[in-house]
Amino acid sequence: MYRDHSIGVVVPAYNEAGFIGDVIREMPAYVDSVFVVDDCSSDTTWDDVLEAARVDSNQHDGQPPRDTQSSDVPLATDGSGSVLARRATVHDAVGRVTPIQHHENLGAGGAIKTGYLAALEDGLDVTATVDGDGQMDLSQLSRLLDPIVDDDADYSKGNRLLYPEYRGAMPTFRFVGNTILTFLTKIASGYWKTMDPQNGYTAISHQALATVGVENMYEYYGYCNDLLVKLNVNGMRVADVAMPAVYGDEESSITYTRYVPNVSAMLFRNFLWRLKAKYLVLDFHPLALFYLLGAGTIGVGALGFSWTLYAKYALNDPLFVRTASSLLLVSIGSMFITLAMVFDLKESEDDEMAVFE
Incomplete structure (x- = not known):
């Protein structure tokens, strides 16, 4: 005991x-x-x-x-x-x-x-x-x-x-x-x-x-x-x-x-x-949606940038507008994910403690 x-x-x-x-x-x-x-x-x-x-x-x-x-x-x-x-x-x-x-x-x-x-x-x-x-x-x-x-x-x-x-x-x-x-x-x-x-x-x-x-x-x-x-x-x-x-x-x-x-x-x-x-099941908090929106937006931005590179070298299309749009989407998605992480941290911060010597 x-x-x-x-x-x-x-x-x-x-x-x-x-x-x-x-x-x-x-x-x-x-x-x-x-x-x-x-x-x-x-x-x-x-x-x-x-x-x-x-x-x-x-x-x-x-x-x-x-x-x-x-x-x-x-x-x-x-x-x-x-x-x-x-x-x-x-x-x-x-x-x-x-x-x-x-x-x-x-x-x-x-x-x-x-x-x-x-x-x-x-x-x-x-x-x-x-x-x-x-x-x-x-x-x-x-x-x-x-x-x-x-x-x-x-x-x-x-x-x-x-x-x-x-x-x-x-x-x-x-x-x-x-x-x-x-x-x-x-x-x-x-x-x-x-x-x-x-x-x-x-x-x-x-x-x-x-x-x-x-x-x-x-x-x-x-x-x-x-x-x-x-x-x-x-x-x-x-x-x-x-x-x-x-x-x-x-x-x-x-x-x-x-x-x-x-x-x-x-x-x-x-x-x-x-x-x-x-x-989503036990309770509801928008951070789950922020994670989803952030990941989706970053994914669309990454696909857009890949298409931009293809269009540039295969079709000789200009880079600037499409690249700027793709980077904007990635930035917005990153902000959604960062916001979700902040909410997530707040949800559990009272459930964590550190024990030092």
Whole structure:
């Protein structure tokens, strides 16, 4: 328990032999449940999980046993049984550690989703996520929990970009990619002050987790970005908590030629869904129309400019009038989009907070 709140931690693990054991053994004592999800690892990750769970159980043997539910209690179904049971085998808990094995490799987001489903079945007050590679400083976990326990936020996440010294510790290729995805996620999610959306060090309240529809969560890398969009549509408060990352000998399994287009496409779809759900269906705000008018006007202007170039070089038509008209349309469209962004920022500014040291 942490300040009278039950705490669960989801730890996704794929080929994390040599790292996952330390993560389990170093988990703070106030954590009640640890859901370790082995995503069909091909190394000794599973053996390391079981061994570390036994060591952790011996270390915390004096604690009262946690109240767990049977793993076959359905949380959400699609008519063919429990979503959790169809995805994975949930083994008996070893102390506070629940080892979970996926039936097939589902990726990082899939492992988080499975862990969230298990945490929801246990009814924990707050559920955190910690990577299995040891990059996250577990002494910082309480700083993620505090905004939720204090009822200042429904979701909190680490932010490695708030301080220059934290940014400086990040490898250059990660920093550049993170900066681009931060901007795209601001637009898609509506949380314009939130940074470092790829940070997997997070905590979420039971209410928020039960509201966002975990069973439909995006399962590839980018699940953090997807979750932010769903949180925004449901009016949840988000806290950005400044903290460093630890970079060691772990190897990333991300294939960037696949990652970039997949996550970008997901963000675009989520952006359109958010505008529809939040500003047209659940409520109405003209900013959705401003975005639409702005994009349409810019598109017409771009097509007009393309035709202008064709007419100039193919038909020898004059450039000035058509070029000026095209640029005017692009300018008007840009103003519509800028106005929409300002309205969008105002809508969610009270739902964002930053936590500094």
